[in-house]
Amino acid sequence: MGKATLNTLHAQEVPELAIGGALRFNYNLSSWKPAQKSRGGDFGYDLFRINTKAAYKGIHLNAEYRLYSKAFGGGMLKQGWFGYKFNKTNEIQLGLTQVPFGIQQYNSNNWFFNLSYYVGLEDDHDMGIKYLHLGDKIEYQLAFFKNAEETRFGNDTEITHSRYAYDVAGRNKEFNQLNGKFIYKIGSQLKHRLGASGQYGGLFNLDTKETGNHYGLAIHYELTYNDWNIKAEAMNISNNPANAPGISREEISMAAYGAAYKVAADFTIYTFTIARKVPVEWEPISALKIYNDFGYMQKKKEDFDDSIMNVTGVLITAGNIYAYIDYAAGLNHSWLGGNYMDDFSSGTPGADWEARFNVNIGYYF
Numbered sequence: 001m002g003k004a005t006l007n008t009l010h011a012q013e014v015p016e017l018a019i020g021g022a023l024r025f026n027y028n029l030s031s032w033k034p035a036q037k038s039r040g041g042d043f044g045y046d047l048f049r050i051n052t053k054a055a056y057k058g059i060h061l062n063a064e065y066r067l068y069s070k071a072f073g074g075g076m077l078k079q080g081w082f083g084y085k086f087n088k089t090n091e092i093q094l095g096l097t098q099v100p101f102g103i104q105q106y107n108s109n110n111w112f113f114n115l116s117y118y119v120g121l122e123d124d125h126d127m128g129i130k131y132l133h134l135g136d137k138i139e140y141q142l143a144f145f146k147n148a149e150e151t152r153f154g155n156d157t158e159i160t161h162s163r164y165a166y167d168v169a170g171r172n173k174e175f176n177q178l179n180g181k182f183i184y185k186i187g188s189q190l191k192h193r194l195g196a197s198g199q200y201g202g203l204f205n206l207d208t209k210e211t212g213n214h215y216g217l218a219i220h221y222e223l224t225y226n227d228w229n230i231k232a233e234a235m236n237i238s239n240n241p242a243n244a245p246g247i248s249r250e251e252i253s254m255a256a257y258g259a260a261y262k263v264a265a266d267f268t269i270y271t272f273t274i275a276r277k278v279p280v281e282w283e284p285i286s287a288l289k290i291y292n293d294f295g296y297m298q299k300k301k302e303d304f305d306d307s308i309m310n311v312t313g314v315l316i317t318a319g320n321i322y323a324y325i326d327y328a329a330g331l332n333h334s335w336l337g338g339n340y341m342d343d344f345s346s347g348t349p350g351a352d353w354e355a356r357f358n359v360n361i362g363y364y365f
Contacts, residue, residue: 013057020051024362031355032337045069046360049078059084066164073162073258077149079125091132096149099124100132100141100181101197103220103231108293109275110311111324111360115295116271118335118344119263120166120254121216121235125149126177139183145201147175156206161255168203169260170253172212172241177201193222203241203252210242227277239265250301251345261334262345266300289315297344305347307332322362329355 029041036042047068054061063080081095098104107122108114116122128145148167151160159169168174183195196219203212218235239252251262275291291314297307313326330336332347337354339347 015056016054018053020053020365021049022051022362022364023048024360026361027359029357030337041357046362068257071258073256076162076164078164089133089135091134093130093132094128096125096127097130097143099126099145099199100130100143100179101199101216102218102235103195103222103233107220107231107233107271107273108311109229109273109289109291109315110293110313110326110328111358112309112311112326112328112335114271114273114293114311115297115307115309115333116233116235116269118166118333119237119267119269119297120168121218121237121269124165124167126167126174128177130179137185139181139185141179141181143179145174145177145179147173158206159255161258161260163256166254166256168214168239168252169255171206171243171247172203172252173206174214175202175204189225191224193220195220195222197235203239205242205244207244207247208242212240212242214239227279229273229275229277231271231273233271234268236268237266241265250304254344259340261341261343264297264299264301264304264345268298268300269295270298271295284318285316286319287317289317291315299345299347304345305332305349305351307344307347309333309336320364322364324358324360326358326360327355328358329353 024046026046027041027043030036047066049064049066052063060083064078066078067075077096079096081093081097083091083093085091102121105123107116113122126145126148128143130141130143132141133139148159149163159167159173177199179199181197183193186192198217200215203214205212216235216237218233220233223230241249241252243249250265252265253260254263273291273293275289278288278290280288293311295309299306308331311326311328313324316323328336331353332338332343332351334340334343336356338351
């Protein structure tokens with residue numbers, strides 16, 4: 001890239017600022033809640049969020065703060081980082097930035113995300129520094145994360161549960177994590193994105209003061225053709241905490257949205273999604289996206305029951321309003337009936353499928 005282009009990128013003398021956000025409401029009807037079913041479901045507040053983007057002299061800012069109800073964690077910073085673009089394809093980000101692992105930005109199409117989200121492997125954000133190269137044929141990202149987002153800085157303080165993305169919680173803390181991700185892109189009409197991701201980091205135990213580790217590998221593929229999109233991913237994850245004697249090392253604690261639950265320490269997740277955009281002219285509706293997102297979590301410990309999730313739905317676009325209409329079904333899924341604390345770890349033998357009909361309506365500005 002020549003000097004003239006670089007000078008144009010970095011000679012910005014007038015500060016830029018853009019403010020956006022969203023207000024969302026949610027209706028749900030759940031198969032495992034008999035009283036709720038008797039009253040025909042519940043409709044209420046989901047979130048209010050503010051998004052900020054700013055730029056001045058080559059340095060830019062990207063931040064999003066969310067306000068949920070107190071029961072779901074209250075206020076939290078979803079993301080917030082400073083960036084510098086060396087040129088059109090190379091950038092560095094510092095702060096609470098998205099962890100480069102798997103299909104991004106989302107490995108899903110629905111409001112619930114995919115099964116990978118509930119174990120901290122979809123749209124996760126941690127505190128660190130990341131380098132991105134986004135070329136026409138090749139993309140790669142390299143990152144170092146000092147830790148998950150911190151708001152309490154005590155000597156042996158557990159992470160707060162008020163967070164957007166799931167992180168290791170309880171008596172273990174993520175630290176010094178390395179991530180790498182590579183994408184190869186081919187095709188013009190049939191657009192293929194073939195990729196692989198890896199991560200390795202420490203788990204510091206607050207009781208033993210010893211360091212365990214966690215690591216993961218993933219292969220992923222995305223196909224886009226006209227209005228169709230397909231995503232497929234397989235990831236293998238291992239957590240090896242240095243727990244105190246008598247504390248199981250077969251499961252770990254993870255937290256988000258104001259509460260924690262247990263997750264199997266070692267597992268493999270397979271996901272497959274398919275979606276189609278449908279342009280329409282039904283004023284004020286301008287577009288539909290119909291999709292099905294599937295996830296399967298195979299736990300390595302033999303007497304742990306596996307977890308499954310499937311969401312069928314449609315996204316309706318009408319001006320600045322986006323409405324997700326989803327039917328989410330789950331087996332041994334903490335957010336879809338059953339046993340909230342143990343569904344993603346030991347599970348419940350002989351558990352039944354549970355389902356939730358959900359409508360999320362948001363105005364995005």
